Amino acid sequence: MTEFLQQLLNGISLGAIYALIALGYTMVYGVLRFINFAHSDVFMIGSYVGWFALQRFQFQQPSFLGGITVLTLDMAVCALLGVLIEKLAYKPLRNRSTLTVLITAIGVSLLIQNLAQNQKFGFGPNPKAFPPLFPSKQLQFGDLTLSTNQLAVPIVTLGLLAILYWIVHCTRTGTAMRALSFNATAASLVGINNDRIISFTFALGSSLAGAGGVLYAMNYPSIDPLMGTMPGLKAFVAAVLGGIGNLPGAALGGVLIGLVETFVSGTRLSTFRDAIAFAILIAILLFRPAGLLGKLKVEKV
Amino acid sequence: MPDILLDLSSVTIRFGGLTAVSSVSITVREGELVGLIGPNGAGKTTVFNMVTGVYQPTEGSIHLGGRSLAKLKPFQITDLGIARTFQNIRLFPSLTVYDNVRVAFHRHLQNHSLQSLIRSSNFEEEEANLKARTVELLTLFNLQRVQDEPAKSLSYGDQRRLEILRALATKPRLLLLDEPAAGMNSSEKTELLTLIRFIRDTFDLAILLVEHDMKVVMGICERIHVLEYGRKIAEGTPSAIRADPKVIAAYLGDN
Amino acid sequence: MVPPKSQRLLIATLAIAALISAFSGRIDAYLLDVALGAGISIVLASSLNLINGFTGQFSLGHAGFMAVGAYASAMLTTTLAPKLMGQTELLQWVVFPLSLVAGGLLSALVGVAVGAPSLRLKGDYLAIVTLGFGEIIKVILQNLDAVGGARGLTGIHTHTSLFWVFGSAAVTVYVVWSLLNSTFGRGFVAVADDEVAAEAMGLNSTHYKITAFVVGSFFAGVAGGLYAHLKGYLNPSGFSFDKSIEIVVMVILGGMGRHSGVIVAAVLLTALTEVLRSFGNYRMIVYSVLLIILMLTRPQGLFIWPLKKRKST
Ligand SMILES: Nc1ncnc2c1ncn2[C@@H]1O[C@H](COP(=O)(O)OP(=O)(O)OP(=O)(O)O)[C@@H](O)[C@H]1O
Ligand SMILES: [Mg+2]
DSSP states (O other), X not given: OHHHHHHHHHHHHHHXXXXXXXXXXXXXXXXHOSOOTTHHHHHHXXXXXXXXXXXXXXOSSOOHHHHHHHHXXXXXXXXXXXXXXXXXXXXXXXXSOHXXXXXXXXXXXXXXXXXXXXXXXXXXXXXXXXXXXXOXXXXXXXXXXXXXXXXXXHHHHHHHHHHHHHHHHHSHHHHHHHHHHHOHHHHHHTTOXXXXXXXXXXXXXXXXXXXXXXXXXXXXXXXXXTTTHHHHHHHHHHHHHHOTTOHHHHHHHHHHHHHHHHHHHTSGGGGGHHHHHHHHHHHHHHHOXXXXXXXXXXXXX | OOOEEEEEEEEEEEETTEEEEEEEEEEEETTOEEEEEOSTTSXXXXXHHHHTXXXXXXXXXXXXXTEEOTTOOHHHHHHHTEEEOOSSOOOOTTXXXXXXXXXXXXXGOSOOHHHHHHOOHHHHHHHHHHHHHHHHXXXXXXXXXXXXXXXXXXXXXXXXHHHHHHHHHTOOSXXXXXXXXXXXXXXXXXXXXXHHHHHHHHHTOEEEEEOSOHHHHHHHOSEEEEEETTEEEEEEOHHHHHHOHHHHHHHHHHO | OOOOHHXXXXXXXXHHHHXXXXXXXXXXXXXXXXXXXXXXHHHHHHHHIIIIIISOOOOOOHHHHHHHHHHHHHHHHHXXXXXXXXXXXXXXXXXXXXXXXXXXXXXXXXXXXXXXXXXXXXXXXXXXXXXXXXXXXXXXXXXXXXXXXXXXBOOOOXXXXXXXHHHHXXXXXXXXXXXXXXXXXXXXHHHHHOHHHHHHTTOOHHHHXXXXXXXXXXXXXXXXXXXXXXHSXXXXXXXXXXXXXXXXXXXXXXXXXXXXXXXHHHHHHHHHHHHHGGGGGGHXXXXXXXXXXXXXXXXXXXXXXXXXXXXXX
């Protein structure tokens, strides 16, 4: 039972991180209808930015305030990076075929990964140990021992989701974002500046991925330039599982994938862990292509 | 009276909460030229999409020559002898004009994948035969002059005519035309009228025509069905439809 | 009866490949290695061109199919080899080509398994699913002790010669070309252009897509077999997503759905990889920058020779 609860919490933590990344995929897909392959690398850069920030400030003791500061800074840098990628690589490709944009996105992803691996321009290929972000305490609930770090991920994620919900549903920009993903032409007709909203969407999604990167690194706690690929793919699967374009769906999908993966890791099938997400993806596309919370649209002819 | 070819009986389709077509019955007899008219959004294209298997009706049945079309895929329905054009032209843009027509012979093809690898004399014979038929059709519509151009480079009028020709290459018993005159000037429209009559007479088929231009519809159709908001509000000869107060109201109300 | 021109061309190419192969001992070893690599790339790129270029089914799993073929044919030759001790001729000229075909067939079978459920998907969804399949294949291979698991498979006989590589390349190009250049074959392009219209013209789009996947993955499997018997060892990590991307880039560079463009691109990119080696660590950076610039400036492919008006044949 304790074992189960422990695994459950681990699964939720991992899933929360997938959820943070998945939200970025789903938002960008909503407004531009393409998979931003470089998103997983923004996640990786996020963890490095966190690492540098923690090195630079050299906190004697990790503190909650310090942790939150690093997280905020990190999200801001990643937001900028996301906008930069969008402006340089994707904006010139508006209205080009999906394929062209997809390949460009893969190119951007390869570039970021290889720059990061480079000793001179980047971080070098070797993994780095990630210092503690928050002060850690052991909590005892009967048989169950928990560290505050394990709770930090779901708590921070919930906080970010609340902010995201507020932005999307209670601000003008959020409303414009929803309008844009509903119908781009109509949105521009009613005076929405599509380019601005697209940039904003990239900023928002990338900042969440950045937060995900720091939280992932904090739990893992080691970072390297290729660390983004697998979590990125799984988060994408999460977005599809929840129904692409659907924000609560992405969050739900993330948590589900995290749980499944954690519980599979505890069994004999653990070496197949990385294949599980794809098996889920294929199953969902076969049986419920619109995803758990998505609605299937009939193509107009 | 000729036999009934197409029979839609009490067909309904819903998209989520929207009932696009509601309990509509339409018949087309062998060799008949029937019009389907109605204001924008009345459900005309949706009827075409149900007949050709693009959408499945929520209720009701569709029969072609007594055979139910329920659950058939679009290509199977084409095999049974229904061909169509699209309201917003859908050619194969990167194929040449010639290839656009040629692929539509698919339904009558004997030799498929394996034979195209072996290239037996039988295969070469059929290909030569198809080539002759394709060129013959193209010449009929005076499109042979552009046969090696990619379809996307054609003028709008030629694209419309090519789309009709491509549909004819499948040798249909029933041809569905969705607003073939849209975007044409009046001399082009007159030409189109002649063309449609010519098609019906030479190819021995029935035509169901969706068209906004009343001159075109009234000029060639023997019978007309009128839709409004997904319901059928009238059916009859052109003169009867022209005088029908419900139809007049529908069109006046629309403007 | 005189065979059609395309078949005569195929036979001529096979003869030339055999001739050059006979003198391959005199060719510089490094050059030979690059040439063999380029030939295998032609098989991979031409077969993917059928799926991605002509049929418009964006697949990112070609390396996965290649892996299936590589492992299957390598397992066949390595288990049969000890039983045929001393009979090198038999191994080289009968068992090896049969193992290539067997690898191709298994790969084609996997192709159906991937293609059938993915057909409903379009564009980037299909890309992700095929990518996922590729990864699943990799993970399964890593976990299969019978084929060496994550350590890889070693001790594979090196049967791959110029003849087999360029013979396979010629057959691949011939098959894709002939398939496309027929009334049936134009249907692949029609399905890619507009699936709804294609169905309305009586084309069974599912049938076309599956055919493309089967033929494409068959030749990817053959390429895998050639690769296995060229290198002499296999490792699942060699068939990752990056490898699939490499093949996709060849198809795009060659101009999606152009036979000769894709062949030239396959050779060029193989050569480029060699050139980039001198950049050391910067190789992949240069590669990805080139890729991005290319997509921004020439998404239709590298080659700008004017499209000859196709004769109606
Ligand atoms: N796939 C679909 N999903 C949702 N609604 C649809 C779909 N297809 C059609 N509709 C709706 O059904 C109604 C009828 O559309 P339809 O295109 O059949 O009209 P129409 O009579 O052809 O009009 P027009 O003259 O403008 O072509 C419209 O309200 C349309 O929005
Ligand atoms: Mg319409």
